[in-house]
Amino acid sequence: MRAVVWQGPRKVSVENVPDPRIEEPTDAVIRVTATGLCGSDLHLFDHGASMLVKPGDILGHEALGVVEEVGSAVTHIKPGDRVVVPFNISCGRCFMCDQGLYSQCETMQSMHGRKGAALYGYGHMYGGVPGAQAEYLRVPQAHFGPIKVDDGIPDTTAVLLADVLPTAWQAVEYAKVPPGGTLVVYGLGPIGQMCCRIARHLGAARVIGIDRYPDRLKLAAAHGAETIDFTTVDDVVETVREMTGGRGGDSVIDAVGMDADGSLAEKMLQTVKVQPDRMAALHHALGSVRRGGTVSVTGVYGGWMMRFPLGDLFDKQVALHWGQANVRRWTDRILEVLRAGDPIDAAGLVTTEMPLGEASRAYTAFRDKEAGVIKVVLRP
Numbered sequence: 001m002r003a004v005v006w007q008g009p010r011k012v013s014v015e016n017v018p019d020p021r022i023e024e025p026t027d028a029v030i031r032v033t034a035t036g037l038c039g040s041d042l043h044l045f046d047h048g049a050s051m052l053v054k055p056g057d058i059l060g061h062e063a064l065g066v067v068e069e070v071g072s073a074v075t076h077i078k079p080g081d082r083v084v085v086p087f088n089i090s091c092g093r094c095f096m097c098d099q100g101l102y103s104q105c106e107t108m109q110s111m112h113g114r115k116g117a118a119l120y121g122y123g124h125m126y127g128g129v130p131g132a133q134a135e136y137l138r139v140p141q142a143h144f145g146p147i148k149v150d151d152g153i154p155d156t157t158a159v160l161l162a163d164v165l166p167t168a169w170q171a172v173e174y175a176k177v178p179p180g181g182t183l184v185v186y187g188l189g190p191i192g193q194m195c196c197r198i199a200r201h202l203g204a205a206r207v208i209g210i211d212r213y214p215d216r217l218k219l220a221a222a223h224g225a226e227t228i229d230f231t232t233v234d235d236v237v238e239t240v241r242e243m244t245g246g247r248g249g250d251s252v253i254d255a256v257g258m259d260a261d262g263s264l265a266e267k268m269l270q271t272v273k274v275q276p277d278r279m280a281a282l283h284h285a286l287g288s289v290r291r292g293g294t295v296s297v298t299g300v301y302g303g304w305m306m307r308f309p310l311g312d313l314f315d316k317q318v319a320l321h322w323g324q325a326n327v328r329r330w331t332d333r334i335l336e337v338l339r340a341g342d343p344i345d346a347a348g349l350v351t352t353e354m355p356l357g358e359a360s361r362a363y364t365a366f367r368d369k370e371a372g373v374i375k376v377v378l379r380p
């Protein structure tokens with residue numbers, strides 16, 4: 001089959017690789033029909049080696065497809081079913097899974113002492129599982145993971161159930177926006193866009209979205225957010241305060257993560273201190289929350305951070321909640337929303353569809369935030 005493989009910093013190519021096959025009774029193999037590029041893939045694209053990605057590894061963790069084959073222990077799906085595959089590989093029956101903390105599943109073959117769910121296409125720190133940007137995908141723990149999707153939901157919406165929609169949904173839940181409250185969202189990539197829309201859907205009275213790219217700001221505004229282009233204001237935190245009666249937002253989401261130019265990965269494996277300028281969005285998020293408010297961090301961070309504003313957080317009684325999305329915990333509720341007419345307009349998020357063969361071009365366009373390129377989906 002053909003698959004997108006990592007070749008080195010900022011270099012991917014589409015290569016012929018062996019077809020995946022059933023290895024365990026709990027496996028399935030799916031034929032991939034749509035597979036997304038994620039902001040998390042950009043951390044690998046730039047810094048893969050230090051995140052234990054090896055040249056030749058298949059990338060990608062967002063898959064929609066059709067079941068080809070299932071192992072003997074897989075009974076809830078069968079060949080021919082249309083399924084979406086959560087990006088974290090969880091067993092559904094360990095201590096952590098029982099609590100809905102699927103990203104912390106205890107069954108992963110851990111390297112470097114790490115416990116938690118393995119991920120598709122995310123390097124050997126996360127299990128070294130071949131990724132979803134390919135014609136076929138081996139799905140471990142398929143007795144639990146894959147979710148059947150109704151025919152009425154279009155491919156470009158359904159594929160968002162693998163990551164974007166549950167990640168944004170969790171970020172909003174974790175932000176605990178009080179009824180009628182104000183949510184501030186840093187970063188208006190696919191995740192931030194959906195945070196804005198889901199928050200409004202769940203009752204936030206105001207959403208303030210912050211980014212620098214006009215098309216991203218415009219899209220958030222079209223869905224009811226007030227926006228700030230942070231490059232046009234002297235002090236973005238002060239601007240947020242001015243817009244919120246001097247207090248700051250009731251809740252703030254960081255949907256940016258570590259600066260793409262910061263070497264996230266080198267820091268993840270070593271205990272190297274990270275300078276605050278690599279964490280601008282997190283610092284701004286912490287500054288933008290009102291006293292007694294909540295900061296929900298869905299952007300990815302690693303390493304140790306210098307000059308974390310402990311005094312300010314203590315004084316303001318700020319609650320912090322963060323981490324990888326527990327995908328399966330939210331997908332049933334999101335499916336209900338999609339079936340009820342898609343009021344969050346998830347169908348409108350995918351701006352760019354490309355054939356698998358154009359993966360290299362797709363990565364560059366997404367990484368460089370080319371105008372109009374917000375969510376990219378490859379169609380094998």
Ligand code: NAD
Nearest residue numbers: 039040167187189190191256257281298299300323324325
């Ligand atoms: P993206 O790269 O498309 O979007 C990030 C946006 O942040 C960009 O539009 C960029 O212009 C903006 N930005 C950069 N610095 C900023 C700043 N200082 N202030 C405000 N905006 C700023 O990525 P995405 O796909 O939307 O993903 C966003 C983040 O979420 C990434 O870090 C990704 O790794 C992470 N993520 C986490 C999970 C999870 O499970 N927690 C799942 C998916 C993605």
Ligand code: ZN
Nearest residue numbers: 038039040163
């Ligand atoms: Zn992702």
Ligand code: ZN
Nearest residue numbers: 091094097105
């Ligand atoms: Zn588990």
